[in-house]
Amino acid sequence: MIQSMTGYGKHVIQLPTKKITVEIKSLNSKSLDLNARVPSSYREKELQIRNILSKSLTRGKIDFNLFIEMTGEATNSKVNEVVVKEYISQLKNVVNGDETELLKMAIRMPDSLKTEREEIDDNEFAEILIAVKEALKEINTYRSDEGAVLKQDFLERVATIESLLKEVLTIDASRIDNVKERLRTAVSELKEKVDENRFEQELIYYLEKYDITEEKVRLENHLNYFREAINSNDSNGKKLAFITQEIGREINTIGSKSNFAPMQQLVVQMKDELEKIKEQALNVL
Template sequence: MTRSMTAYARRETKQAWGSLVWELRSVNHRYLEPQLRLPEAFRETEPALREIIRKHLSRGKVECFLRYDLVVNQESELSINEPLAKNIAKACRQIERLFPNVTPVAPLSVLEWPGVLQQQEIDLTSIHQTALAEFEQAVVSLNETRSREGLELKQFILKRLTQIEQEVSSVRAMMPALIKIQREKIVQRLEEAKVEIDSNRLEQELVLMAQKADVDEEMDRLATHITEVRRVLDVKEAVGRRLDFLMQELNREANTLASKSINADTTQCAVNLKVFIEQMREQVQNIE
């Protein structure tokens, strides 16, 4: 299946304890490279998050951002961390003995010390479960977007394959006439130069010229590669690497065709082939 590696997805949920927002962005990459940006309270979910990514995606650089907003319940009971508060009070008395003229520390200032004032413990287990479920839905949504864009890339490649086939057909159609013209030109030049040459030797040279100009093998291989690209586009797994290899093979045959060109028309066909192949190659780089 042709899936693009470029996509975006967002997933938000609101619960009694607050809200979670996932944002996922993916771009093309040679391998699967997830990057997770998580609040500290969610660090322990990272292995499970990576497993979800591996379950749904094969390639691409995937950036995942989690925003977590906790609703403060004004009716919840507050408690004081007495051991910490006693230690702070003891430290304050020691400071007062060293600096007798210092204004005593107010109790409200002690309450502002991190960890002194505590709210009821939040059950992070259920929140983590919600975060994982929402994350998987976000990845599924991301994959759906990648599939839609991949379908467009597939249509683009199929269109270029048709154009390549048209160029190959043009070369096939013109080759017999071109070889005949080349043969006549060689004979004419020899006659104009009044060069005497053995008929057998002349025939050998003409056969050699025809062999050098013969591109049937290259065009056959181009047709074979085109058939294989079409087949790979319908495979139900990640196909980006295979398509990239086939683009290299198509380009190799186009280069050989260009090197064997014997007139401006075949040269132009070879140039057109290279343009179409390069256009496909650029798009293939973004296919998973």
């Protein structure tokens, strides 16, 4: 089953003193382009988180965000008492003022607060990993749902190309008659005596160059292969892109051989449907 590279997943876990939020966004990309933003206190765990993400998402432009919000009384910022007292002492030499006002001024000075780096809590990190995995489930569900929409669109457009191909084959006989008539008219306008047998041989050779039987067979095979690819268990956008190139090659050849306006109009419609498939295929995982 195909999956889209576009997706979004989010999971929130509330701990006694912290709120942990994991957010994952993805867009289409030729390869895996992973951008992870984690708090500095968990920087040493970033590689582990990246490995989990890359194994699950495999391809796309991924933005991962880990937010940790303090909701309780615990804090890792402390007042640097020695520095604050020194600031107050210096301020007293400058101006006479109320102790409270001097304290307000001192606490805003550089280095008045010191942040103590917390050691990583194993239990807390285990909760973070749970949040990451839940967010991955959500984004993969999103990708699968988007993939189902893409699949339906692909099937409808492939069916349209097949229908147009049938119309091409329906008018193929009249196209050949039209080409023959144009050639005979062109020869008759030369007002020269022509060996009829030689003319028939040249006509057969000429018409063989306009035969589209091989292109028709190959195009049908490519369309069937495209269906098999989107119904397989794997989601391989690169394979679909390759098949669309082959489909385009056969449609272009039919167009170059058609030499008949009604058929060329049908070919233009086939190309239009194929371009829409190519655009959407870029978003397939």
